[in-house]
Amino acid sequence: MERFTRSFTQQEPIPEAGIEAAMAVLRHGRLHRYNVAPGEVAETALLEEEFAAFTGAKYCLAVASGGYALGCALRALEVQPGDPVLTNAFTLAPVPGAIAAVGAVPHFVEVTEDLVIDLDDLEAKAEATGAKVLMLSHMRGHLCDMDRLMEICRTRGIAVVEDCAHTMGAAWRGVPSGRHGVVGCYSTQTYKHINSGEGGLLVTDDEDLAARAILLSGSYMLYTRHRAAPSAEVFERVKYVTPNVSGRMDNLRAAILRPQLADFAAQRERWNALYRAVEAGLAGTPGLRIVPRPPEESYVGSSIQFLLPDWNGEAVREVLDRCANRGAELKWFGAEEPLAFTSRYDHWRYAPQQRLPQTDRVLAGLLDMRLPLTFTEEDCTLIARIIRAEVSTVWQARAVA
Ligand SMILES: *Cc1c(COP(=O)(O)O)cnc(C)c1O
Secondary structure: OOOOOOOOOOOOOOOOOHHHHHHHHHHHHOOOOOOOOOOOOOOOHHHHHHHHHHOOEEEEEOOOOOOHHHHHHHHHHHHHHHHHOEEEEOOHHHHHHHHHHHEEEOOOOEEOOOEEHHHHHEEEEEEEEOOOEEEEEEEEHHOOOOOHHHHHHHOOOOEEEEEEOOOOOOEEEEEEEEOOOOOEEEEEEOOOOOOOOOOEEEOOOOOHHHHHHHHHOOOOOOOOOOHHHHHHHHHHHHOOOOOOOOOOHHHHHHHHHHHHHOOHHHHHHHHHHHHHHHHHOOOOOOOOEEEEOOEEEEEOOEEEEEEOOOOOOHHHEEEEEEEEHHOOOEEEOOOOOOOOEEHHHHOOOOOOOOOHHHHHHHOOOOEEEEEEOOOOHHEEEEEEEHHHHHHHHHHHHHHOO
């Protein structure tokens, strides 16, 4: 019986250029982003400039984490305690967490079986709550029909904050993820598309928002050392009324990230080759639904999801155990208790309890797998063979029983 033996959490090393740049920062000792020698431009400021160019945004701010970027966006939008904020029921904990951290109230929107926000439910919840902000999470890299989503939000005056933790480098109809809404937020945590251990980036074209975000992140009065930032007059308008909520990125992390950003196009192709290998290997497995990818979407296949629609929990659990015994590590969104990174809207009890029957049904059969770049296409073909065999075995046994 074939087994897979490699780790699903092992990333590639930092590129040599990143290691060298990091060593240079360590050797000169100026790690704080505003600690620069005369004439020097900080690594952090350069990263912001490069990331603004990468996304086509006017302004960019580097921060301490993806979750910080989300919270900072809400504060910069002046969301107040008690305000309703719409968000995806299917997302990761830092998303509702960012909303709760500013005292606002998360209102969850259903997920479809294509794993995107349900736009009919979004319209209904927008009407019901009167929310003026949507924190849209492109969870697991799936982009919804962004044209229709933006239309729904534009007509109701809803500001869209995009959580692009899984979509750095993705696009809808050629418009980069993070550039549809008023703010785009990204994570550079180890399991995302570029890796500095911890870190986040925020982009926007709105000058007041950018100035508030920079001041919020803890720029003190050193904001003129930013390059992907609005002019000093814009800061004059907001500098006395914007609190400091420190969450800056440092030069060491920025130094590690810049060469990874430069390599990004090649990495995206490698991820997508791994994704396609698993997808092809799973195609046609009885009882298993592959999530279709719309032609308007260009994605980064750093993880793959599939559904065992309407299987009971016991059968899904059996598939998970059998795959795990052969080294194929799958995450299940249907588990009763939150486990590691995987949790569900009904586990987030700081939000008002809400019933989302469609989401319950989708998550009950949803399996997820990481595709680190340390895997080869052959690895992915092998993993798909294992999953296919185990899903088929359980499916047949149950059909007979
Ligand atoms: C990782 C992640 C974030 C941000 O996470 P940090 O760990 O704070 O960088 C936000 N949303 C989603 C969906 C994520 O997976």
